[in-house]
Amino acid sequence: MNDRKQHVIKMAHQLFTDKGFQNTSIQDILDYSGISKGTFYNYFSSKNELLITLIKTIYKQLEQDRNELLIGQDPSDIDVFIKQIELHLNTNRANKLISLFEEVLILNDADLKQFIKQGQMRILHWLFLRFIDIFGENKRPCLLDCAIMFMGILHQNLKYQAIVPESNASINQIVRYSVERIMKMVEEVSQSGDQLIPPELLDHWLPDSKNPGPAFQQQLYHTVLTLKKQIKNNNEESKYLDLLDFVQEELLNSKEPRKFLVESALLSLKGCEPSFEQEILQNLERLVAVFFSQIEETS
Amino acid sequence: MNDRKQHVIKMAHQLFTDKGFQNTSIQDILDYSGISKGTFYNYFSSKNELLITLIKTIYKQLEQDRNELLIGQDPSDIDVFIKQIELHLNTNRANKLISLFEEVLILNDADLKQFIKQGQMRILHWLFLRFIDIFGENKRPCLLDCAIMFMGILHQNLKYQAIVPESNASINQIVRYSVERIMKMVEEVSQSGDQLIPPELLDHWLPDSKNPGPAFQQQLYHTVLTLKKQIKNNNEESKYLDLLDFVQEELLNSKEPRKFLVESALLSLKGCEPSFEQEILQNLERLVAVFFSQIEETS
DNA sequence: TGGATGTTATACAGGCAGTACAACAAACAA
DNA sequence: TTGTTTGTTGTACTGCCTGTATAACATCCA
Known part of the structure; x- marks a missing residue:
């Protein structure tokens, strides 16, 4: 990718995290990165497309880092998993990705929505596979449900922890607390035999790249x-x-x-x-x- | 409130649920409800203010209905609780409130944000009190955490259930599944003695309780x-x-x-x-x- | 009858996204 | 060197949006 284009993305990223996506006009980006309107529309067809490439670059890096944490480690080791989750959260926080995501899901842009949803699906899929590593193949039937609920628990805990005046809990504590809960829950759910969503459906949601689903x-x-x-x-x-x-x-x-x-x-x-x-x-x-x-x- | 004003709110509500809040221009509302611009700005200072009054009316009704479900019932009865949650979800769905909420949280309008956040806090508070009814005062220390996690579990389950192609699970099933999980989790957490957020903090978050409402x-x-x-x-x-x-x-x-x-x-x-x-x-x-x-x- | 109040229609200012285009700059090939 | 291609700039323009302002009209009530 062009150096200049890269630079525009970087400047736009900064503006987005500072003022929010919606609240940043294209004119702002032009001024801040010192290019002309013509050039902008030469690089990107719209502000949305800029955002897509921005998120893509961040997440490509994140997925790579996250998988590297696993190299040479025992995949069922819960501490490795916790480190991976923390990496995720720290990346999200550093880039204010969560708010960007939420912001985007509102916009009436079908492309953008589709893109974000697929990103979330990939995370869910990864979580599901890691849960199989950790809890074992025999618990598979309930592990998609548990992966979904784990995301809910973790996000919600983070959200309200952020509101606490003197936040005395670190990200690490929250992650450990959430992981502790989900471990017990996996045990409980697998014993009860309940199931909401059979894991096979993941294949429907997440079309295998070369072999369309x-x-x-x-x-x-x-x-x-x-x-x-x-x-x-x-x-x-x-x-x-x-x-x-x-x-x-x-x-x-x-x-x-x-x-x-x-x-x-x-x-x-x-x-x-x-x-x-x-x-x-x-x-x-x-x-x-x-x-x-x-x-x-x-x- | 004025009949005419009420009518405008109703028409706007329909437009919002059809096309989304952002995507509905004031001009749309004027055309659809057949009033002039002057009248609109006589009623509301902005589109945001209209939204606030809209949400207020819906939620006032909801809270009343929800509390009525409890009158004369055993407050520790889990089925009553499930009915209340279902009422919530159905109201949300009927009014597409969730997307409206999410949409609003993006906007850089401080008033609106504050308003929505307080609404969420009220729901959380209600949930917390109901959990005390259900699980008993002695489990109080962990019940705020559990209320928070319950919201996460429920929302996440609903979200992914909605994506399932032939959704074979009803709202009732999802609620029951989620409640089942949280019941076991309350037991587990209270035994472990872990705590993320002490319930006393709720009083800090909530506005002063002297004023009715x-x-x-x-x-x-x-x-x-x-x-x-x-x-x-x-x-x-x-x-x-x-x-x-x-x-x-x-x-x-x-x-x-x-x-x-x-x-x-x-x-x-x-x-x-x-x-x-x-x-x-x-x-x-x-x-x-x-x-x-x-x-x-x-x- | 006359004033208070609510309503309409319309014009206007200022901001935004996206398009169009002429002019310029740098690289490159013949 | 010259001519061509490619990328860039500045600016003007359309069209849509919000929010303000105001003159003219309607309705109600004393």
Whole structure:
């Protein structure tokens, strides 16, 4: 990435943590980082896209650091787990990521929402896998529930601890307290046999990068179908049908999907706007974007 | 409140739940409710103020309904508690309050933030008092922590349940599951003796409780509850229970509370002095006095 | 009948996001 | 060297938003 672009991201990050995302105007970013409007829109299509790249860089680093803590250690060692959680929390706090996340979830930007939700899903997935390390494969059925509840317990404890006037508890204490609770809870839940969400559902939520998950397949299939129905009356019917088929085929069954071809196809489809409902076409675009972002992450 | 103003609030509420708070412009509200800009700014100083009054009306109703569920019931009955929680969640869902809340917490409006945070504190406080009802005074030291964690568990379970494709779990199941967990957890935590936040801090967070309103309601209801427990062994038990219920009902839900009746009831209660802890009864008297002094002030 | 109060319509100032475009700068190839 | 490409700048513009101001109109009540 460009040095200059990097610099803009850094300055924007500072502004976001100082004044909040919403409360930072693009003009602020321009002034603060000393670039012109034209350049900004050359780098990013919007403030949201800037935020996405910002969060991506932070989290890529975090996941790497977090996994390094595990190298050469016993994965069932609870102290290692606690260290990893603390790393998470400290990163979050240092970058004020939580408030940024919350802020973003409000915005009516589908892309951004999708992106954040996937990030949370990845954390949940990681937590689930670590719980299996720690508590054992035989407790698997209840461990997704427990991972979900652990996030709730931890966040809530942190939130109210922050309000306490003279906060006498360190992050370490809160994490240890929360971990203590979840350890007992895992025992209790696994004995009771209760289950809210079977862990298999994780695969639906978190499409395997190279092998798109069934949920993704279904969504794509459904979207394409809806679009196909809408072009019934068009005179260039077959052309658009072929384009849609191509996109679907390339995403689902090609080993190395060619991004440029798919995007070109989308562009052509857009050219026939009146035939399509705007919303559905945007859905397709979103799906394609999600698909390729996952490809690029893993490579 | 003005009928017209009420109507504006109603229309705005609909727009907010449909399109989100941020995404609804004042112009939208003007068009949708058919008033002019001048009138709007005559009613409210800003969109934020409108939101505050909106949330206030909803929550006033909710707290009343929620407390009514308890009248004449055993306060330690877990099923009553579950019903109250469900009422909360259903109201939240029906009004899309949660997203509104989250949305608001972002905005850089200090008033609004304060208002919402106090609302959350009130819920937490209520939860804490209910936990004392349910689990007993002797577990008090850990019950604020448990109330906090219960909120985390419940919200997180709901959040991820909502993502499940074919949500086969009802709200009732989720609440029951969460309550089951917290019950076991209370036992565990109270035995371990761990504590994160001492319950005394609640008083620091909450605004002064002298002024009536929701805080007053909670105090009243809790005082009455404590008294009820103390008369368990009395031979004229039912009579005193009825008296207490009457006082609570008259203060909270009557449009024109009859002072003479309430005071007569207090006198009768005093007649059975040995059964009551002096201090608690005086609390009740003080609350009643405060209540009527406020009534007389405003009339 | 006349004043108080509430309401409307409209114009206006100031701020924001995003687009468009002409002019400039630096790198690079022939 | 010259011409081209590519990135950058500054500025102007559209369109949407909030919040203020005000003249004209409506309604109620004494």
